[in-house]
Amino acid sequence: MASPTINAVALRAGVSVASVSRVINGIPVKPHTVARVQEAIAELNYEPNSAARTLKVRQSDQICLSFADIGNPAYLAMTRGIDQVLRESKYRLILSSSVSSTDEIITQLKTLSRGYADGLIFSPIYSSPEITQLVMALPIPVVLIGTRPEGLLVDNVYIDSGKGIALAVDHLAVTGRKKIALINGPLTTSPGIRRKQGFEKSMAKNDLAVSNDLLLQAEDFTSKAGYEVAASIKNFSQYDAFVCVNDLVASGVMRYLAEKKLSIPKDIAVVGIDNTELSTVLNPALTSVDLHAEKRGVVAAQMLLRRIANPDKPIEQEVIEPELTIRLSSVVGNQK
Amino acid sequence: MASPTINAVALRAGVSVASVSRVINGIPVKPHTVARVQEAIAELNYEPNSAARTLKVRQSDQICLSFADIGNPAYLAMTRGIDQVLRESKYRLILSSSVSSTDEIITQLKTLSRGYADGLIFSPIYSSPEITQLVMALPIPVVLIGTRPEGLLVDNVYIDSGKGIALAVDHLAVTGRKKIALINGPLTTSPGIRRKQGFEKSMAKNDLAVSNDLLLQAEDFTSKAGYEVAASIKNFSQYDAFVCVNDLVASGVMRYLAEKKLSIPKDIAVVGIDNTELSTVLNPALTSVDLHAEKRGVVAAQMLLRRIANPDKPIEQEVIEPELTIRLSSVVGNQK
DNA sequence: TTGTACGCGTTATCAG
DNA sequence: CTGATAACGCGTACAA
Numbered sequence: 001m002a003s004p005t006i007n008a009v010a011l012r013a014g015v016s017v018a019s020v021s022r023v024i025n026g027i028p029v030k031p032h033t034v035a036r037v038q039e040a041i042a043e044l045n046y047e048p049n050s051a052a053r054t055l056k057v058r059q060s061d062q063i064c065l066s067f068a069d070i071g072n073p074a075y076l077a078m079t080r081g082i083d084q085v086l087r088e089s090k091y092r093l094i095l096s097s098s099v100s101s102t103d104e105i106i107t108q109l110k111t112l113s114r115g116y117a118d119g120l121i122f123s124p125i126y127s128s129p130e131i132t133q134l135v136m137a138l139p140i141p142v143v144l145i146g147t148r149p150e151g152l153l154v155d156n157v158y159i160d161s162g163k164g165i166a167l168a169v170d171h172l173a174v175t176g177r178k179k180i181a182l183i184n185g186p187l188t189t190s191p192g193i194r195r196k197q198g199f200e201k202s203m204a205k206n207d208l209a210v211s212n213d214l215l216l217q218a219e220d221f222t223s224k225a226g227y228e229v230a231a232s233i234k235n236f237s238q239y240d241a242f243v244c245v246n247d248l249v250a251s252g253v254m255r256y257l258a259e260k261k262l263s264i265p266k267d268i269a270v271v272g273i274d275n276t277e278l279s280t281v282l283n284p285a286l287t288s289v290d291l292h293a294e295k296r297g298v299v300a301a302q303m304l305l306r307r308i309a310n311p312d313k314p315i316e317q318e319v320i321e322p323e324l325t326i327r328l329s330s331v332v333g334n335q336k
Numbered sequence: 337m338a339s340p341t342i343n344a345v346a347l348r349a350g351v352s353v354a355s356v357s358r359v360i361n362g363i364p365v366k367p368h369t370v371a372r373v374q375e376a377i378a379e380l381n382y383e384p385n386s387a388a389r390t391l392k393v394r395q396s397d398q399i400c401l402s403f404a405d406i407g408n409p410a411y412l413a414m415t416r417g418i419d420q421v422l423r424e425s426k427y428r429l430i431l432s433s434s435v436s437s438t439d440e441i442i443t444q445l446k447t448l449s450r451g452y453a454d455g456l457i458f459s460p461i462y463s464s465p466e467i468t469q470l471v472m473a474l475p476i477p478v479v480l481i482g483t484r485p486e487g488l489l490v491d492n493v494y495i496d497s498g499k500g501i502a503l504a505v506d507h508l509a510v511t512g513r514k515k516i517a518l519i520n521g522p523l524t525t526s527p528g529i530r531r532k533q534g535f536e537k538s539m540a541k542n543d544l545a546v547s548n549d550l551l552l553q554a555e556d557f558t559s560k561a562g563y564e565v566a567a568s569i570k571n572f573s574q575y576d577a578f579v580c581v582n583d584l585v586a587s588g589v590m591r592y593l594a595e596k597k598l599s600i601p602k603d604i605a606v607v608g609i610d611n612t613e614l615s616t617v618l619n620p621a622l623t624s625v626d627l628h629a630e631k632r633g634v635v636a637a638q639m640l641l642r643r644i645a646n647p648d649k650p651i652e653q654e655v656i657e658p659e660l661t662i663r664l665s666s667v668v669g670n671q672k
Numbered sequence: 673t674t675g676t677a678c679g680c681g682t683t684a685t686c687a688g
Numbered sequence: 689c690t691g692a693t694a695a696c697g698c699g700t701a702c703a704a
Contacts, residue, residue: 003449003475005697016675021699030673045473047449051390052697055680060387062430062452071416080407083433092452094398095429097419113339113383116398116428137381139339223617251617258619281559281587283594283619341681352691357683366689388681391696451697 004044013040024048054115063091063304064117066108068125070097072221073246073276074293075123078145081297082121089305091118102126109134119304121145125189127152141307143300147190148317155307155316157299161191161273162198164289164322168243168271169199171287171324173206175331177241177269181214183229183253185221185245195245213238218249226252236260240268241330247272247279250286254329269330275323284328292320340380349376360384390451398428399640400453402444404461406433408557409584409612410629411459414481417633418457425641427454438462445470455640457481461525463488477643479636483526484653491643491652493635497527497609498534500625500658504579504607505535507623507660509542511667513577513605517550519565519589521557521581531581549574554585562588572596576604577666583608583615583624590618590665605666611659620664628656 006024010017013036022029023037040046054060063086067075075097086093094117099105105124109131112120120138123145124131132152135142144156165182172180182199185192196215203210216233218225226249233239236257244250250272257264264270264284272279275290299318307313342360346353349372358365359373376382390396399422403411411433422429430453435441441460445467448456456474459481460467468488471478480492501518508516518535521528532551539546552569554561562585569575572593580586586608593600600606600620608615611626635654643649 003451006699007697017698018675018700019673022674025699028673033674045449047446049391049697050450050452051387051396052680053699054387055385055391055682055697056699058680070419071412076407076412079431083406083431093431095415095419095431110383113381114386115339116386223613248613248617255617255619277559277584278614278617281584281591281614281618283591342683343681353682354684354691354693355689358690361683364689369690385681388696389683391680391698392682392684394696 003049004046006046006048008044009037009040009046012044013037058115059118060116061090061092062094062117063119063121063301064094064096064112066099066105066120066122066124067095067097068100068123070095073248074274074291077274077293078123078297078300081294081299082301083297084294085298085301085305091305099124102128102131105131106134109138112138112140115139119143119308121300121304125191127190141304141311143304143307145296145300147194153315155303157296157303157318157320159291159296159320159322160194160198161291161322162194162201164273164291164324165195165198165243166202166205167322167324168273168287168289169202169206171326172241172243172269172271172330173208175269178208179214179239180208180241180243181216181239183216183218183226183242183244183249185218185249187217192245199243218245218252221246221248223248223252223255225249226254227256229253230256236262236268241271242268243271244273246274247276247286247288250288250329251278251282254282254286265328265330265332271330275325279325279327282329287327287330288325290323290325292323296320339385340382342382342384344380345373345376345382348380349373394451395454396452397426398430398453399455399457399637400430400432400448402435402441402456402458402460403431403433404436404459406431409582410610410627413610413629414459414633414636417630417635418637419633420630421634421637421641427641435460438464438467441467442470445474448474448476451475455479455644457636457640461527463526477640477647479640479643481632481636483530489651491639493632493639493654493656495627495632495656495658496530496534497627497658498530498537500609500627500660501531501534501579502538502541503658503660504609504623504625505538505542505544507662508577508579508605508607508666509544511605514544515550515575516544516577516579517552517575519552519554519562519578519580519585521554521585523553528581535579554581554588557582557584559584559588559591561585563592565589566592572598572604577607578604579607580609582610583612583622586622586624586665587614587618590622601664601666601668607666611661615661615663618665623663623666624661626659626661628659632656 010020120142127149142154218229230253272286272288275288279286279288342353346356456478463485478490554565566589608622608624611624615622615624
């Protein structure tokens with residue numbers, strides 16, 4: 001009933017456990033014994049016990065993923081990217097999503113010293129000195145997806161979401177929009193703050209003033225929240241464009257505008273972020289800033305594998321460039 | 337540099353390792369020693385090594401999830417449900433998504449005998465006798481999400497997608513549609529086959545004939561695939577309703593219909609499956625069959641925890657009922 | 673090339 | 689209530 005051990009295999013093959021171990025780990029052994037061992041392994045359906053192996057060699061072949069929320073399309077895309085490169089490797093992926101509060105993150109991080117993971121891919125929406133310190137003290141390599149807080153000296157892959165916003169604002173300004181509003185997500189998160197800064201900066205660059213009316217906020221990242229923000233607006237004539245925190249929120253905004261018989265993009269242009277499948281599905285199709293989440297995942301995973309292979313190399317940082325895909329929600333069609 | 341062991345803690349606290357172990361595991365110990373041990377643990381930042389613990393107690397505190405593709409909205413929702421209940425427990429979640437071919441599934445399953453997981457939640461889109469046999473031979477409990485193939489005697493949570501289709505067909509038939517087509521996904525998967533059967537059965541029940549023209553097939557589960565199926569249709573007058581394999585495909589179909597200036601729902605009604613956020617975002621809002629994926633995840637995880645707690649109890653099976661949410665894509669509005 | 677024997681960090685048994 | 693010690697299954701000196 002109990003799983004066969006390396007001992008059982010050795011017995012069956014008539015060799016020592018050492019030889020079995022060698023065969024398993026690809027250490028040169030006489031072809032004859034290799035054959036006998038492999039036969040015994042097959043007959044017994046032997047699979048080496050991973051706990052014992054981990055205990056001995058001090059590596060778990062597991063990598064931990066710590067995200068705020070896997071339901072968010074951007075995090076999902078990152079996860080896919082990471083999964084994609086990890087499945088080519090020996091590593092398994094441990095999912096620690098929905099780690100939403102700072103306290104949870106801290107508890108999380110502490111358990112990582114238990115040795116069940118050889119690396120961590122980390123993309124928090126909050127940062128704090130305590131978290132920074134904890135991450136630095138971790139006995140395993142860490143790759144950060146996002147902006148590096150002061151003092152967090154780890155590899156990271158980074159995209160300037162402020163720059164992404166700027167892409168959107170520039171595009172809108174160039175096409176003649178003057179009254180551009182940002183529909184942000186919650187401002188308590190660091191990405192939220194960065195988006196706001198990027199918005200203000202690029203508005204200034206385009207000689208556009210930023211009044212408080214131009215800084216709106218959705219409660220979360222859903223379509224419903226977008227709809228509600230739009231519904232809370234009393235006077236739409238003060239706007240001619242909305243830059244939304246993601247495509248989902250943009251879709252909600254668009255829905256409300258349609259109900260109010262406001263024309264997109266004639267009366268108001270709408271731009272989303274993430275460039276998800278949704279942007280082509282909407283009507284009119286949504287102009288959107290692609291933050292290349294899946295690619296960030298791929299790059300992060302590769303970076304982590306390199307770091308594990310070579311723990312002492314200098315810290316890496318890779319910047320991903322945002323990209324604007326222009327569709328009909330932001331440009332008045334010149335075709336019939 | 338190396339992580340402190342239970343020995344270091346014992347030394348520091350001036351007690352034996354046994355006592356430290358007891359404190360950690362909540363076995364009664366004199367309050368005085370408890371205090372000393374906890375102090376030492378805190379001072380050293382001790383975290384028990386999980387591999388050693390696993391080796392000894394033969395449980396990894398990990399649960400493995402084997403899915404076809406986490407990018408699919410339905411699987412994502414299941415994952416969220418599972419994550420939600422597991423985070424209340426001591427179990428970590430291992431993700432093995434993108435296991436797409438039968439061979440990959442088999443390789444996958446075999447490694448599960450290595451002891452790195454205490455349970456498996458399994459939702460394959462292919463089945464085969466070999467897989468069934470392998471799953472039955474697994475040394476850990478398994479919960480199957482989906483239909484149980486012959487001989488696979490494990491707990492499962494099940495939703496009759498055929499019944500879901502029937503809900504849609506009945507609704508369409510009652511509202512006067514006669515020429516209802518099914519836009520299915522790939523027919524090589526078992527869910528695909530089940531949907532087809534459900535469709536045929538409910539059409540018959542409504543005295544509607546099913547010609548081959550009424551059985552369409554999208555290449556995959558994307559909006560693009562939906563668009564392409566629609567684009568391949570030559571004569572739209574042979575249809576007055578489409579039941580689509582999921583909301584995403586439905587959105588692509590709707591887009592093409594809009595381009596062709598066909599009115600939804602007047603000319604053609606459209607129904608989706610999954611009842612995702614997308615269905616409220618589309619215009620007109622999409623009638624959709626909710627297959628309660630997140631709930632299936634929750635139920636499956638709870639079932640697995642019960643099974644782990646009580647390995648010898650009789651096999652459980654829970655059926656989730658599909659539910660139709662009617663929106664404007666299938667009913668001609670009677671309001672102005 | 674192969675085998676013996678020890679140790680990885682825990683928990684559990686058994687004496688005290 | 690506590691301490692000494694034997695496993696758990698594997699990899700790896702070291703010896704042969």
